[in-house]
Amino acid sequence: MKLIYIIFIILPLTLFSQSKTIEERVQELLSKMTLEEKVGQMTQITLQVVSKKQGTKNQLHELDEKKLEEAIVKYNIGSILNVYDVAHSIEYWHEVITKIQDIATKKTRLGIPIIYGIDAIHGATYTKGSTLFPQSLAIASTFNKDIAERIGEITSLETRASGIPWNFYPVMDLGRQPLWPRLWETFGEDVYLAQQMGMAYIKGAQGDDISRPDKLATCLKHYVGYSFPFNGFDRTPAYMSERTLREYFLPPFEAGIKAGAKTIMVNSSEVDGIPGHANYHLLTEILRGELKFDGFVVSDWEDINRLHTRDRIASSLKEAVKIAVMAGVDMSMVPYDFSFYNNLIELVKEGSVPMWRIDEAVSRILKVKFELGLFENPYPSKELLQKFASDEHKQFNLKAAQESIILAKNEKNILPLRKNKKIFVTGPTANKLSVLNGGWTITWQGNEEELYPQEKNTILEAIRLKIGDQNVLYEEGCSFDKELNSNKAVQKAKQSDVIVLCLGEPAYCETPGNINDLTLPEAQLNYAMKMISTGKPVVLVLVEGRPRLITKIFDKVQGAIIAFLPGMEGGNAIADILFGEVNPSGKLPITYPKYPNAIVHYDYKPIESYDVNKYDPLLPFGFGLSYTKFSYSNIKINKTEITEDDELEVSIDVTNNGSMKGKEAVLMYITDVYGQVSRPNKQLKGFQKIELNPGETKTVKFQINKEHLSFIGLNNKRIVEPGEFIITIGELQKKFYLK
Ligand code: BGC
Numbered sequence: 001m002k003l004i005y006i007i008f009i010i011l012p013l014t015l016f017s018q019s020k021t022i023e024e025r026v027q028e029l030l031s032k033m034t035l036e037e038k039v040g041q042m043t044q045i046t047l048q049v050v051s052k053k054q055g056t057k058n059q060l061h062e063l064d065e066k067k068l069e070e071a072i073v074k075y076n077i078g079s080i081l082n083v084y085d086v087a088h089s090i091e092y093w094h095e096v097i098t099k100i101q102d103i104a105t106k107k108t109r110l111g112i113p114i115i116y117g118i119d120a121i122h123g124a125t126y127t128k129g130s131t132l133f134p135q136s137l138a139i140a141s142t143f144n145k146d147i148a149e150r151i152g153e154i155t156s157l158e159t160r161a162s163g164i165p166w167n168f169y170p171v172m173d174l175g176r177q178p179l180w181p182r183l184w185e186t187f188g189e190d191v192y193l194a195q196q197m198g199m200a201y202i203k204g205a206q207g208d209d210i211s212r213p214d215k216l217a218t219c220l221k222h223y224v225g226y227s228f229p230f231n232g233f234d235r236t237p238a239y240m241s242e243r244t245l246r247e248y249f250l251p252p253f254e255a256g257i258k259a260g261a262k263t264i265m266v267n268s269s270e271v272d273g274i275p276g277h278a279n280y281h282l283l284t285e286i287l288r289g290e291l292k293f294d295g296f297v298v299s300d301w302e303d304i305n306r307l308h309t310r311d312r313i314a315s316s317l318k319e320a321v322k323i324a325v326m327a328g329v330d331m332s333m334v335p336y337d338f339s340f341y342n343n344l345i346e347l348v349k350e351g352s353v354p355m356w357r358i359d360e361a362v363s364r365i366l367k368v369k370f371e372l373g374l375f376e377n378p379y380p381s382k383e384l385l386q387k388f389a390s391d392e393h394k395q396f397n398l399k400a401a402q403e404s405i406i407l408a409k410n411e412k413n414i415l416p417l418r419k420n421k422k423i424f425v426t427g428p429t430a431n432k433l434s435v436l437n438g439g440w441t442i443t444w445q446g447n448e449e450e451l452y453p454q455e456k457n458t459i460l461e462a463i464r465l466k467i468g469d470q471n472v473l474y475e476e477g478c479s480f481d482k483e484l485n486s487n488k489a490v491q492k493a494k495q496s497d498v499i500v501l502c503l504g505e506p507a508y509c510e511t512p513g514n515i516n517d518l519t520l521p522e523a524q525l526n527y528a529m530k531m532i533s534t535g536k537p538v539v540l541v542l543v544e545g546r547p548r549l550i551t552k553i554f555d556k557v558q559g560a561i562i563a564f565l566p567g568m569e570g571g572n573a574i575a576d577i578l579f580g581e582v583n584p585s586g587k588l589p590i591t592y593p594k595y596p597n598a599i600v601h602y603d604y605k606p607i608e609s610y611d612v613n614k615y616d617p618l619l620p621f622g623f624g625l626s627y628t629k630f631s632y633s634n635i636k637i638n639k640t641e642i643t644e645d646d647e648l649e650v651s652i653d654v655t656n657n658g659s660m661k662g663k664e665a666v667l668m669y670i671t672d673v674y675g676q677v678s679r680p681n682k683q684l685k686g687f688q689k690i691e692l693n694p695g696e697t698k699t700v701k702f703q704i705n706k707e708h709l710s711f712i713g714l715n716n717k718r719i720v721e722p723g724e725f726i727i728t729i730g731e732l733q734k735k736f737y738l739k
Pocket of ligand 1: 082119169221265266300301510
């Protein structure tokens with residue numbers, strides 16, 4: 001009888017309900033929901049609110065199950081985020097997520113699962129032992145889209161393996177303000193590079209079906225203009241015209257939306273006096289009207305409240321809620337209380353927020369929950385556990401780190417170093433893992449060195465492994481901002497053949513990373529001068545999240561390597577490059593300035609290189625040396641005149657003329673010679689990373705279409721103008737005309 005019941009009644013019912021479209025399922029569920037249940041879906045709290053004990057170095061985190069039940073059952077909340085405050089073991093994540101979903105699905109009237117969100121910025125940040133990759137700026141330095149895609153895949157798998165289906169990443173903000181403490185969270189200063197890296201990452205993370213157990217929903221952030229604070233401090237105003245916004249800052253988000261990102265997080269600051277969370281024009285007219293984004297929009301941390309408490313554009317928290325919801329925010333990362341929930345219910349009841357707006361927001365949230373398959377299975381997958389932090393992931397991480405490192409100087413081929421030399425390793429970044437990883441590592445700030453996995457290698461440890469303890473002398477010599485024991489260090493330097501001087505920045509994240517001066521702290525520069533004065537050759541290893549100025553010492557060192565937060569395998573990768581086991585192939589995804597006031601991007605305007613003005617950085621965008629020599633020849637185009645509907649094909653031969661196998665990122669730029677608004681000197685419109693054996697030549701091809709030639713014209717709309725264009729690859733150029 002039971003079997004028959006299952007076959008004839010349950011099965012057809014399930015099949016029938018599954019054959020409904022997601023849209024139908026959303027509408028059906030929505031029609032059953034009360035106002036309170038709906039507003040609950042729009043409410044996100046942080047784990048701290050439902051915790052008994054904070055996780056610390058010495059204490060395990062503990063959930064407060066009573067509070068958790070209250071949040072989910074009484075306040076109907078739809079989402080939880082974050083950790084409190086250190087990474088959990090994967091097993092503990094399983095416990096936490098299971099408890100949460102048990103309550104949501106079994107103890108609430110409609111059984112709607114919770115969507116848990118996390119900042120898995122460079123891997124599953126908050127799961128102990130996860131694979132932690134190079135940060136975004138370092139990913140961009142690889143100029144290798146396959147790396148971004150694979151990092152997306154692995155991060156997704158390890159985050160989902162932890163039971164978490166939603167990642168607040170990728171950062172699609174453009175890194176055009178080098179002082180900004182979140183520069184390293186971006187893919188650099190260039191629009192095209194950021195677009196390509198972001199799209200590749202999303203493809204890897206989401207695949208074509210986010211209900212797959214190893215995929216998750218991504219979140220583009222922080223929409224839009226956040227990354228360009230005038231004064232360089234985090235969460236301070238940006239001033240930009242609509243044209244600048246549309247030309248530079250919006251396109252990476254457009255690309256992310258095209259790539260299918262399911263959610264977007266709002267700019268925590270303000271643009272032209274309008275806080276991100278109050279900007280109807282950006283959040284609704286542009287995002288929904290023009291860009292056709294159909295996922296949901298989440299606020300950033302506490303930012304709806306801040307419309308009242310900080311920005312003073314709302315005279316109460318309640319008014320702030322109204323402004324943000326009506327501007328287009330669908331979910332509030334409140335995150336410490338239920339004020340948003342209470343206020344929004346009141347606002348709807350008194351008619352200040354219309355029901356259609358609530359239904360719209362909730363439908364968008366439910367849609368993503370259905371797409372993620374949370375209604376079918378909201379629980380962590382046990383099968384994925386064995387793939388978590390696998391050896392294969394670690395190997396790939398090492399490869400990504402190797403490709404991200406930039407050889408910035410190599411006078412008289414000081415590098416690679418020979419293994420029989422005596423090396424003096426010194427400086428504040430030589431023997432720490434935190435400096436290789438930066439923020440969003442195990443904790444928010446990433447600066448708790450004791451929490452780092454001891455089996456990973458710092459730069460010093462990796463060098464020791466390469467050449468043996470007996471060949472390595474070490475003295476820290478200098479901290480980030482003060483000299484420690486430089487006399488002892490000078491003595492040791494004198495006993496060595498080469499000094500590997502590791503300078504840079506500590507780990508930081510968001511506002512705590514604000515600085516007043518882009519220059520590397522005096523103490524480090526002075527210490528560098530002491531090392532240089534020993535007369536021993538100095539190889540500078542810079543480990544940092546933004547281009548701290550090193551002009552004072554750069555021409556005095558023989559070699560220099562730049563590592564923009566290369567991740568957990570960064571120490572090994574740097575040693576591989578120092579000793580020539582790997583040929584460096586990273587290139588700068590930003591301009592490295594020479595002077596504090598000479599912050600000019602590579603795609604500068606004609607006027608920035610006119611009369612006495614010039615683009616005169618320490619190192620230009622796209623710069624990076626190799627141990628071999630690549631030469632470019634034979635640039636060809638298949639047409640010299642095209643129409644808007646044509647595609648132009650460009651090809652170029654790249655030859656490895658040196659004696660070492662190596663990878664080369666081939667960068668193609670386009671210059672629009674004349675335009676109705678001033679056009680950039682050149683713009684990156686294609687890149688490919690290839691590998692060549694000594695003596696080998698490969699032909700690299702690029703396609704150019706009208707999108708590559710378009711720009712935001714006088715009327716603030718994207719246009720294409722007929723005229724002359726120049727293609728530049730390496731030193732070679734070709735001209736063509738658009739009819
Ligand atoms: C950051 C976001 C992050 C959020 C949640 C905020 O402070 O600006 O990037 O996703 O916190 O942790």
